[in-house]
Amino acid sequence: MLEKISHIILLKDFYGPLLTEKQQNVLNLHYEDDLSFTEIADEMNISRQAVYDTVKKAESLLEQYEQKLGLVQRFRIMDGRINELSSLLEGEVDQQAISQAVEISRELSRLL
Amino acid sequence: MLEKISHIILLKDFYGPLLTEKQQNVLNLHYEDDLSFTEIADEMNISRQAVYDTVKKAESLLEQYEQKLGLVQRFRIMDGRINELSSLLEGEVDQQAISQAVEISRELSRLL
Numbered sequence: 001m002l003e004k005i006s007h008i009i010l011l012k013d014f015y016g017p018l019l020t021e022k023q024q025n026v027l028n029l030h031y032e033d034d035l036s037f038t039e040i041a042d043e044m045n046i047s048r049q050a051v052y053d054t055v056k057k058a059e060s061l062l063e064q065y066e067q068k069l070g071l072v073q074r075f076r077i078m079d080g081r082i083n084e085l086s087s088l089l090e091g092e093v094d095q096q097a098i099s100q101a102v103e104i105s106r107e108l109s110r111l112l
Numbered sequence: 113m114l115e116k117i118s119h120i121i122l123l124k125d126f127y128g129p130l131l132t133e134k135q136q137n138v139l140n141l142h143y144e145d146d147l148s149f150t151e152i153a154d155e156m157n158i159s160r161q162a163v164y165d166t167v168k169k170a171e172s173l174l175e176q177y178e179q180k181l182g183l184v185q186r187f188r189i190m191d192g193r194i195n196e197l198s199s200l201l202e203g204e205v206d207q208q209a210i211s212q213a214v215e216i217s218r219e220l221s222r223l224l
Contacts, residue, residue, distance in 0.1 A: 018177075078224055079224055082220050086214065086217045086218070089213050093205070098201055105194055108190075112187055112191055
């Protein structure tokens with residue numbers, strides 16, 4: 001469940017601006033502020049069913065954007081590579097570390 | 113003019129999958145294959161006006177996506193930093209170069 005929540009939050013970070021303001025609000029209240037559907041319904045003066053439908057619709061749109069653009073997948077790969085790079089450069093930097101760092105910077109360039 | 117073309121091609125690289133197949137086809141024929149509106153109209157069996165409208169609509173959508181997500185702007189910044197990083201690592205790597213490379217890798221991490 002936690003994994004699902006962090007996945008949706010990541011999708012929202014990348015594609016949130018492509019959603020309507022209402023969709024963004026409802027997702028924020030549910031996933032960032034941890035409000036239940038009923039609490040959101042009370043706060044926004046709409047039915048619980050409307051909240052549910054909005055969340056499902058917004059999640060579906062986020063997944064569709066990810067299928068088309070793959071930004072989250074690319075983010076995960078680049079984030080891993082940049083962490084490796086930092087570890088290499090912050091350790092003892094010998095010739096081998098430099099070669100590996102060069103290789104990572106080339107890979108980052110290809111991934112952009 | 114060349115600058116406009118390369119800007120549109122870059123936008124298309126990032127956001128192309130969010131356009132319809134027809135919009136993508138028309139942009140490819142115009143910007144990648146360098147066909148005129150009239151040539152595209154002949155090839156696709158539609159009017160020149162329809163080609164023009166499709167190109168303008170597609171360009172406008174691409175610009176709207178960029179305004180919302182800013183992927184091309186981020187790409188340009190990250191591309192510049194990764195090039196700096198490669199130059200540093202492929203030159204003479206002294207302590208100063210390592211410090212600068214660490215700084216760049218931290219910045220890349222923030223930009224992700």
